[in-house]
Amino acid sequence: MLGLVVAHLVMAAVLPAVSARNRRAAFGVAAVLPAVTLAWALGNAGQALGPGLDSTTSWAPELGLAFDFRLDALGLVMVVLVSGLGALILAYSAWYFGRRSRDATRTAALLLFFAGVMLGLVLADDLLTLYVFWELTSIASFLLVGQSGEHRANRRAALQALLVTVFGGLAMLLGIVLLGTAAGTYRISEIVTDPPTGSAVTAALVLILLGALTKSAQLPFHPWLPAAMAAPTPVSAYLHAASMVKAGVFLVARLSPAFAERAVWWVPIVALGLGTMLVGGWRALHETDLKRLLAFGTVSQLGFLMVLFGTGGRIAAMAGLALLLGHGLFKAPLFLVVGIVDKVTGTRDVGKLSGLGRRLPSLVVASVLAAASMAGLPLLLGFLGKEAAFEAFLHDGGVRNWLVALTLLAGSTFTVAYSARFLWGAFATKPGLPATEADQPSRGLTVPVWITALSGLVLGTLAPIVDGLARRYGAAYPAQDAVERDYHLALWHGLNLPMLFSAAAVGLGVLAHLRRDALTALHRRLSHPVSAQRGYELVVAGLERFAVRVTGRLQVGSLPAYLGFILLTVLALPGGALLAGGSWPADQAAFHTAIQLPLGLIVVIAALALVRVHRRFTAVLLVGAIGYGIGGLFIVDGAPDLALAQFLVETLTLVAFVFVLRRLPAHFTEKRPPRRVIVPKAVLATTAGILFAVLGVVASGARTAPATASEEFARLAPEAGATNVVNAILVDFRALDTLGEITVLLIAVAGTVSLVLATRHDRRRGTQVTSGSGTPEHEEELLG
Amino acid sequence: MNAVNLSMTVVLAVLYSVGFYLLLQRSLMRVLLGIVVLGHGTNLLLQLIGSPPGRVPILGIALPSEFTDPLPQALALTAIVITFALTTYLLALGYRSWVLVGHDEVQDDLEDRRIAQRERPEASMGEETTGEDDAEDDPGSAAASGDPVDPADVGGER
Numbered sequence: 001m002l003g004l005v006v007a008h009l010v011m012a013a014v015l016p017a018v019s020a021r022n023r024r025a026a027f028g029v030a031a032v033l034p035a036v037t038l039a040w041a042l043g044n045a046g047q048a049l050g051p052g053l054d055s056t057t058s059w060a061p062e063l064g065l066a067f068d069f070r071l072d073a074l075g076l077v078m079v080v081l082v083s084g085l086g087a088l089i090l091a092y093s094a095w096y097f098g099r100r101s102r103d104a105t106r107t108a109a110l111l112l113f114f115a116g117v118m119l120g121l122v123l124a125d126d127l128l129t130l131y132v133f134w135e136l137t138s139i140a141s142f143l144l145v146g147q148s149g150e151h152r153a154n155r156r157a158a159l160q161a162l163l164v165t166v167f168g169g170l171a172m173l174l175g176i177v178l179l180g181t182a183a184g185t186y187r188i189s190e191i192v193t194d195p196p197t198g199s200a201v202t203a204a205l206v207l208i209l210l211g212a213l214t215k216s217a218q219l220p221f222h223p224w225l226p227a228a229m230a231a232p233t234p235v236s237a238y239l240h241a242a243s244m245v246k247a248g249v250f251l252v253a254r255l256s257p258a259f260a261e262r263a264v265w266w267v268p269i270v271a272l273g274l275g276t277m278l279v280g281g282w283r284a285l286h287e288t289d290l291k292r293l294l295a296f297g298t299v300s301q302l303g304f305l306m307v308l309f310g311t312g313g314r315i316a317a318m319a320g321l322a323l324l325l326g327h328g329l330f331k332a333p334l335f336l337v338v339g340i341v342d343k344v345t346g347t348r349d350v351g352k353l354s355g356l357g358r359r360l361p362s363l364v365v366a367s368v369l370a371a372a373s374m375a376g377l378p379l380l381l382g383f384l385g386k387e388a389a390f391e392a393f394l395h396d397g398g399v400r401n402w403l404v405a406l407t408l409l410a411g412s413t414f415t416v417a418y419s420a421r422f423l424w425g426a427f428a429t430k431p432g433l434p435a436t437e438a439d440q441p442s443r444g445l446t447v448p449v450w451i452t453a454l455s456g457l458v459l460g461t462l463a464p465i466v467d468g469l470a471r472r473y474g475a476a477y478p479a480q481d482a483v484e485r486d487y488h489l490a491l492w493h494g495l496n497l498p499m500l501f502s503a504a505a506v507g508l509g510v511l512a513h514l515r516r517d518a519l520t521a522l523h524r525r526l527s528h529p530v531s532a533q534r535g536y537e538l539v540v541a542g543l544e545r546f547a548v549r550v551t552g553r554l555q556v557g558s559l560p561a562y563l564g565f566i567l568l569t570v571l572a573l574p575g576g577a578l579l580a581g582g583s584w585p586a587d588q589a590a591f592h593t594a595i596q597l598p599l600g601l602i603v604v605i606a607a608l609a610l611v612r613v614h615r616r617f618t619a620v621l622l623v624g625a626i627g628y629g630i631g632g633l634f635i636v637d638g639a640p641d642l643a644l645a646q647f648l649v650e651t652l653t654l655v656a657f658v659f660v661l662r663r664l665p666a667h668f669t670e671k672r673p674p675r676r677v678i679v680p681k682a683v684l685a686t687t688a689g690i691l692f693a694v695l696g697v698v699a700s701g702a703r704t705a706p707a708t709a710s711e712e713f714a715r716l717a718p719e720a721g722a723t724n725v726v727n728a729i730l731v732d733f734r735a736l737d738t739l740g741e742i743t744v745l746l747i748a749v750a751g752t753v754s755l756v757l758a759t760r761h762d763r764r765r766g767t768q769v770t771s772g773s774g775t776p777e778h779e780e781e782l783l784g
Numbered sequence: 785m786n787a788v789n790l791s792m793t794v795v796l797a798v799l800y801s802v803g804f805y806l807l808l809q810r811s812l813m814r815v816l817l818g819i820v821v822l823g824h825g826t827n828l829l830l831q832l833i834g835s836p837p838g839r840v841p842i843l844g845i846a847l848p849s850e851f852t853d854p855l856p857q858a859l860a861l862t863a864i865v866i867t868f869a870l871t872t873y874l875l876a877l878g879y880r881s882w883v884l885v886g887h888d889e890v891q892d893d894l895e896d897r898r899i900a901q902r903e904r905p906e907a908s909m910g911e912e913t914t915g916e917d918d919a920e921d922d923p924g925s926a927a928a929s930g931d932p933v934d935p936a937d938v939g940g941e942r
Contacts, residue, residue, distance in 0.1 A: 098931030151923035232929045291924060342926035548902055557896030560808045567804060589789040592837050600795040607802040607821065616813060623820050626799070630824050633792075637837045638852040642827075645861050649868045653820070656872050660879045664888070668811050681808045689801025692829070693793045700833040710855045714841065714848040725841040725851070729858040741862050748869035755876040759883045 001069035001123050002057045004040065008033055008116025012109045019105040026105070027094035030112040034086035037119060041071065041079040048076045049472045052189075054125070068187055070125035073472035074253055077321060078122035078246070081328040085242045086115040088448040092336055093234040095444030096343065103147055103232065111238065114140035118243050122250060127176045127186045130251070131169070134215070137244050138165045144239060145231045157227040160536065164214050164224045172211025178204035188254055192476070195258035202264050208255070209268055216248025216302045219276040223533040226283075226295040233342065236291065237335030241298050242328045249302060253309040253320060257476035260312020269310030274407045276303030281414025285516070286523045290338045290348040290425055294331065297374070297418055301327050304411060307404065308389055314477040314484045315395070318470035319388030322489055325466065326381035326456065330373040333452040334422065337367045340445050341426055344438040350425035355435030357427035363446060364427050369453040373460065375419040375509065376412060376502060380460040383502070384489045386412060388470075390498035395483045409501050416509020421516065463490050560681070567688050575691050578698060585701030595636055603629035614667050620657040624650055641726045792832050799825035812878040812888040816871065823867035827860040 011033055019026035047053045053071040071079070090111060097104040117140060121133035138161075146158030180186040182196040182204065195201075212218075217225035228240050239245070252269060259265040280300030287293040305327065308320030340363060341356065342348045357364045369380070376386035393405035429435070459466050467489040479485035493499065512519060554565060591597055606625040613619045627650035634643040713733055714725050722728035730738050803825055806818025834856030839846030841854040882888040922928065 096926065097929050100931045101929055103929060147923060154923050230924045232924060233926065236924070339926060343930075346925075346927060348925070548899075552900035552902065555896050556900050557893035559890045559892075560810065563808055591789050591791045596789070596791055600791050603795050604798045607798050610802055610817065610821070611805060619813075619817055623817050626821060626824055630828055633795075633828060634831065637831050638840050639831060639857045639860075640840055642831070642857050642860055642864070645864050646827075649864050653868060653871055656875055660875050663879065664813070664882055668813065673810075682805060685804035685808060686801045688804050689797045689799070692800040692825070693797035696796055696829045696833055697793055703833070710851075710853045711848070713854055714843070714851060717843060723843040725843065725854040726857045726861065729854060730861060734858065737862060741865055744866050745869045748873045751873050752876040755873075755880045759880050762883065 001053075001055045001071070002067045004033075004037055005116050005120040005123075008037075008112055008119065012113035012116060015109040015112060016105055019108055023097060023099055023101065023104040023108075024094045026108045027090050027097070030108050030115075031087045031090035031094075033112065034083040034090065034115050037079065037083035038087060041076055041083065044071060045076060048072055049468060064186075065128065066126060067124075067129050068126035069120075069123040069129075070189060071123060073469050074250070074321065075122055077325050077469060077473075078243075078250055079119065080325065081246065082115060082118045082122055082243045085328055085332050085452065086111075086118075086238060088451060089234050089238045089242075089332065089336070090115075092237075092339070092445060092448040095442050096232070096234055096339055106148075107144065107232065107235065110140055110144050111235070114144065114239060114244070118247075121247055125188050127180055127188060127191075130188070131173055131176055134172070134211070134247060135166065135169050137239075137247060138162060138169060138215075141165070141228070141239050141244055144235045145228045147231065151230070153230040157224070157230040161224045161228050163540070164221050164536070168211040168214025168221070171207045175204040175207025175209075175211065179208065192255070192258040202262070205259055205262065205264050206268075208251070209265070212248035212251045213268075213272060213306075214248070215251075216245050216306065217276075217299050218248070218272045218303060218306060219279060220532040220535060222276060222280065222299045223531075223536055225299055226292050227533075229289075229291045229295050233291065233335060233339035236295070237332050237339070240295065241331040241335050245298065245302060246305075246324065246328070249305045249309060249320075249324065252306060253317075253324070253473075256309050256312050256317070260310065260477075266310050266312060270307050270404065273303040273306030273310060274404065274411070276300065277307070277411035278303075278407065278414070281411050281418060282523070284418040285414060285421060285512070286520055288350045288425075290341065290350065290422065291335070293350075293418060293422055293425070294334055294338065297415070297422075298327075298331060300411060300415065301331070301374075304389075304408070307408070308392070311392075311404070312477060313392050314474045314479055315388055315392035315487050317477055318467075318474040318487065318489060319385050319392055321470040321473045322381065322388060322466050323385030325459070325469075326373060326385050329452050329456040329459070330370040330380075330382060333366060333370040333449045333456075334374070336445070336449045336452075337363060337370070337426065340441045340449070343445065344441050345436045347436075350421075352433070353426060353430075353436050354433035355429040356438060357429070358435070359438050360427075360441070363441070363449070364423075366446070366449045366453040367423060367426065369457055370449075371419040371423050373453075373456040375416040375506065377506065378491060379457065381456045381466065382460070384460055384463055384466060384491070386502060386505075387493065387498050388487070388489055390501040391483075391487065391493070391496075394497045394501070396481070405501065409505055412501075412505035413508040413512060416506050417512035417516075420510060420513035424513065461491070463488075564681070564684060567684055571684075571688055571691060574695070578691070578695060582694070582698040583701070585697065588697075593636055596633065599629050599632045599636065603633075616661055616664060616666060616668060619668075620654065620661065624654050627653070639726075641724065792828070796825060796829055796832070799828065810889045812874070812881060812890060815890065816874045816878060819874065820867065820871055823863065827863055830856045830860045830863070 011030070015026055015030055018029050041048070044053050048071045055069045057067040059065040059067055090108070093104075093107070093111065097107065114137060117133045117136040121130060121137060124130035124133060142158045142162040145154060145161055147154045149155055149158075176186070178200050179191065179196070182198055182200050183191045183194070184196075185191065214221045225240055225245060229236055231240070256265070277300045280296045280298070280303060284293050284296035284300060287296060301323075305320055305323055308316045308323065338348055340360075341353065344360075345353060345356065347353060373380035373382035376382045389408060390405060393401040393408065470489055555562075603626050606622045606629065610619055610622045610626075613622065627646060631643045631646035631650065634640075634646060713729055716733070717723065717725045717728040720728045720732040722732065799821055803818045803822035806814045806821060809815060809818070834853040836852075838852035839850040841848075841851040841857070878888045
């Protein structure tokens with residue numbers, strides 16, 4: 001299975017080469033792989049419906065990472081949506097995009113790339129694998145919605161989609177890690193058979209839900225989906241109706257068998273799902289752009305699917321699976337129809353299209369098939385699912401279930417109404433509008449519509465096929481009663497309550513469509529400033545302002561402040577760790593040898609005096625005193641080489657300072673800063689100094705044996721022809737380090753010399769430097 | 785088991801405190817002195833953590849078991865030399881600064897200060913939504929995905 005996914009990605013990489021020769025051929029070539037994948041999946045359907053088809057490819061065995069894939073009933077349905085619809089939509093795109101369209105090249109490659117990663121997502125049996133593919137689909141969506149980035153609407157929508165879904169994705173990653181740690185495995189099939197418990201799992205589920213809800217555009221994250229309609233219509237049909245937005249629903253469907261009994265799982269799913277279904281349906285009733293109408297319809301249907309998969313009953317799960325397949329098979333052709341209408345008339349506006357039905361009768365038939373499936377009319381796949389959905393909540397008759405069922409009825413009424421509105425908007429002859437001019441669409445555009453619309457009819461009529469899939473998935477839940485045990489998806493269950501609900505939905509929906517003007521007037525009256533889109537904008541703007549404030553506080557432009565922040569961090573992090581975990585060594589000597597005391601005293605006095613002096617030369621001499629004092633301490637420690645180098649370097653430094661001091665004023669020129677500046681600096685520096693001293697004590701106390709490397713060096717030194725071990729280390733064992741040191745010296749010399757020479761050059765030419773950082777002119781220039 | 789003795793701990797604390805304090809000053813010369821002092825402190829720290837005082841690590845003078853640890857010495861030796869290189873370079877830099885602008889003080893970065901004074905971001909991800917919609921063609925339309933329109937053709941119709 002990994003092979004199939006990788007083949008998609010490789011193919012996507014070489015596709016631009018094909019595009020360069022022929023745009024249309026590129027889409028054709030791209031459609032081959034998804035078609036092959038579909039054939040492969042259908043060929044393995046027997047095993048998928050039985051024990052499931054597993055494949056594992058080791059990735060990083062040391063970390064326990066592997067590409068685990070699994071094809072089962074749910075996976076099979078998703079593969080039909082991802083690869084089957086993918087192949088058709090790619091073929092459709094060949095005729096949709098112009099032969100010389102600039103967007104076609106990247107769109108073809110990205111669509112195939114998306115098909116590959118989406119396939120990986122739906123087949124993944126490992127939460128981490130799933131996460132990787134999950135984020136890759138978000139990125140593919142970003143690139144496809146953004147297109148070339150020329151249009152503001154594209155950029156805005158792409159960014160919104162990316163921010164919302166990746167925010168959810170990151171939360172989900174955290175949840176996945178928590179869940180995987182609690183379960184001891186990341187394999188989904190193992191987690192589902194033996195679900196972990198505990199408070200960490202509760203937190204994990206909330207986080208994972210956040211990912212699923214954002215990806216599937218649930219309340220209150222839904223506005224990104226209608227906004228994403230700025231993408232070309234085939235992209236909307238594929239990513240934002242048929243496949244990618246189902247990822248969240250898919251994840252819920254995967255994990256529900258394990259967690260549906262927990263309130264933390266089903267309560268938010270059912271509440272938000274129902275809310276989403278109503279809001280999406282209501283908004284779809286008032287859209288005038290056919291594409292946005294369908295987008296809100298998708299939002300609504302995704303809410304419906306969430307409810308079905310999240311409640312965790314056997315019949316609900318069966319209904320969910322049937323509708324999952326059904327939604328792909330009716331929503332994709334409807335989008336493709338919008339694409340055709342747009343292509344042949346140049347508009348998607350309900351208020352401008354009129355009389356199109358007479359010109360394109362065959363397209364009307366296909367659209368009616370798809371829309372009827374969406375509305376849940378008999379003989380169609382949507383009907384099977386909707387009947388089962390009502391049955392799921394009506395058969396045991398609890399108050400909670402009745403509430404859900406009635407809300408679903410309201411949502412279904414909206415669905416019927418906007419299905420009618422879609423057909424009316426696209427094809428009806430409207431009084432007072434001239435008939436729209438339209439060309440005949442090419443076969444390449446209509447054939448995919450027909451295939452998908454008809455498959456909805458075929459699968460609806462041949463109910464046992466879908467029933468087999470749905471029962472296999474529903475078997476994850478133990479049957480609660482005889483009704484659940486014996487339930488089959490079928491066209492005729494007799495005259496019962498679900499049938500009545502279905503009929504009521506259709507009747508009320510048609511009524512709602514006939515009274516559409518009154519409803520729109522109501523919608524106008526209800527319009528209010530609070531909306532999820534506004535909320536998103538406020539959050540983004542708030543984050544940006546917060547970022548500016550934080551940057552403003554931390555990045556104040558003053559070097560001492562920056563160093564102060566760094567020191568504070570050092571105090572907080574390593575200092576905190578030291579306080580938490582460090583142990584003070586038990587035996588502490590006052591000194592090792594008496595001579596350490598006078599030497600240390602010299603260093604301390606010189607250092608303290610250094611803080612107070614005003615004359616530069618005195619300061620340099622004091623630093624020299626510190627250096628020589630430390631050289632002395634080195635001798636006491638048994639490091640004569642070090643002491644030698646220290647004395648030499650100290651002398652050289654002193655000479656260098658004297659050269660420069662000749663030219664500088666004798667005193668430090670800076671004004672003495674006020675106390676309120678000095679005191680915090682002194683406190684901070686002292687605390688940090690003490691921290692380092694304590695760090696030294698604790699670190700040396702932690703050492704219990706001499707370094708093994710050092711013994712090795714001492715043993716091998718004779719072989720290097722040396723008696724001085726330190727020398728042997730420097731020029732033999734660690735010679736490369738010494739080479740690096742020499743290189744640093746060389747660079748420093750080059751820098752120093754050029755600085756000095758540049759200064760001399762300026763002096764000789766008598767140039768007055770009037771600009772540059774820090775001069776009054778520069779400040780004026782910057783601050784205005 | 786070995787430990788830094790208390791007197792050396794005090795020396796370390798003073799060296800680091802003074803070094804940090806000087807580093808926080810504005811005079812480039814003081815900053816430089818701070819770096820030198822910190823360098824001294826760190827070299828001393830390396831030695832003290834390494835091992836208690838012992839015999840010089842030279843074969844023939846003492847037995848290897850009596851040696852002080854030679855590895856921190858080698859590290860410190862490298863550090864001393866590099867500190868020297870850094871010192872001379874900074875010294876030249878301070879000197880150049882003094883020649884150019886008449887003092888050797890570290891100035892505030894005015895660009896940074898301007899950012900700090902800002903209340904809202906200059907460009908925003910959300911800002912575009914509130915701006916006026918420009919009269920672009922609908923990018924999601926079929927026309928936008930069709931063949932690019934030759935401007936010459938359109939010109940006649942307008």
